[in-house]
Amino acid sequence: MKKIIGIDLGGTSVKLAIVSQEGEILEKWSIKTNILENGKAIISDIIQSIREHLDLYQLTADDFIGIGMGSPGKVDAAHKTVIGAYNLGWSNLQEVGKAFDEAFGLPFYIGNDANVAALGEQWKGAGKGNSDVVMFTLGTGVGGGIVTNGQLVTGEGGAAGEIGHLTVDLDYLTPCTCGKKGCLEAVASATGVVNLAHRFSSEYEGDSLIKAGIDNGDEVTSKEIFDAAKSGDVFANMVVDKFVSYLGLAVSHIANTLSPSHIVIGGGVSAAGEFLREKIATKAYDFTFPQIRETCHIVLAELGNDAGIIGAAQLVRLEAE
Template sequence: MTKKIIGIDLGGTSVKLAMISQEGEILEKWSIKTNVLDNGTHIVPDIISSIKDKLDLYQLTASDFIGIGMGSPGKVDAQAKTVVGAYNLGWSELQEVGKAFKEAFDLPFFIGNDANVAALGEQWKGAGQGNQNVVMFTLGTGVGGGIVVNGQLVTGEGGAAGEIGHLTVDTQYMTACTCGKKGCLEAVASATGIVNLTHRFSDNYEGESPIKKDIDNGDEVTSKAIFDAAKTGDLFANMVVDKFVDYLALAVSHIANTLSPSHIVIGGGVSAAGEFLREKIAQQALAYTFPQIRQTCQIVLAELGNDAGVIGAAQLVNTSR
């Protein structure tokens, strides 16, 4: 029987797990709740227990697998197999994740930052189409990223590479970012960022707009509502989206010009705006991009959805052992 891989995608509300073939086919997947009580001390034991239960159910042992891969929020040291600064998990202190898995399973264990691991999944089996040089922008509440060069994750010194969300793109308003810097991409081109832009521009807009009306009424406005309004021709919403796209396209062009990837993948919740958003980003980004790179770099939407993390975690095993 061909050996399999266990892939783990650790999130703030749930942990997704899967048994995956060495070719990237999901054979079995399940999830458990992320228990962040007591500073997240239950998280790793819960994952280990869930895996053991699943192995018992299918009468499998460690000998049926080649390794375990995991994507985690926070600053990940892939060599030491530790995580720190995953505050949504309660992990403000250093977590010896690899040590716990080594004690529980007689299997190689590999870990990476969750956004990096998702990029590896899209590069392997998603929008990257198996190409060797792929970068992913993950547009959610914040902006994450992952860089794959020659089929390998770029982690950089100390494991902090791929922090695309903290490229400085806003030098006019210098919007404050949660990282402590000002003008970060994350502050203006995330789900939170586009709402920030909407509030910023609403005071000076005098035309009719359902979105502006909601802002003036003090109603909550979401990124989805802004994109939906833009698609229907709301002039104010389109003005906001165009500014959002300009910031994002500038960052995309910097990545394209620096790394010359074959694909830049746009993923995360905001990417649900679909082709409407992708086309705008591509058009603007390519205008900022070195002419020769325009011919080789494609800007595409992510394809794997919620499976990117576990598939990428499996590929982390393939590429690391």
């Protein structure tokens, strides 16, 4: 049976895989993302790496039904272009599909990286193949992806799923990198939880390793805050509870609007595990319509770094059907 090439393009590395049509990763490798000179060599590097590995595995383009790719930035799936992927140096329009078409002559499909990761979790991860799944990706920012009736929701212009820019903070109206104020991303990302700790440290007078670190001028990380909270640090728990109140509110809005079977929590911050998931679910269900509360499961992501390449393969499968 013919195979699929899945590509997950990131700011530091590009993950690539040969994936079966059942979603099994057959071969996997990665290359460094070369962002020099506005990332002009990124696509040619990926194409060259695929060619080398096809030779290595004694495969040709005829062995594949297509190539799928997840990319940062604003992705136009119809025209197969990317713009605004600033961490790659791609401020100008990149004609990604054209380059792959010329190189391999295979059907090529591309989506936003957070959306594609959601597709991976929906197909082979925590979504367990259910048709209505939403993913929150909690990293340096907050990304997201929506799968409805088994299809990725991209919306007009491809910007659907910008869960990180739901407005949840009306008290402090924390500025967000998008130019808006009060976004979920500003208060419920890895960066956001550190910002919350700094905001509340001056108001807290008890003992706390996290507060002491902030007062000392140390670089406190989100992991340290969550670890301290798990260990019973009162101040860290206060910060985490505020973080969770914002996130739970956003999760409830998505649950009430879309009624998915699963809301998947992924990204680096989700490494806090069941401790964090349980808190998010408790808060979210406080704000969720009762009937939806009974059918919507809030779960941790399962695929880790493979979500993007599996989701990229699923992009191809959905289009090929």
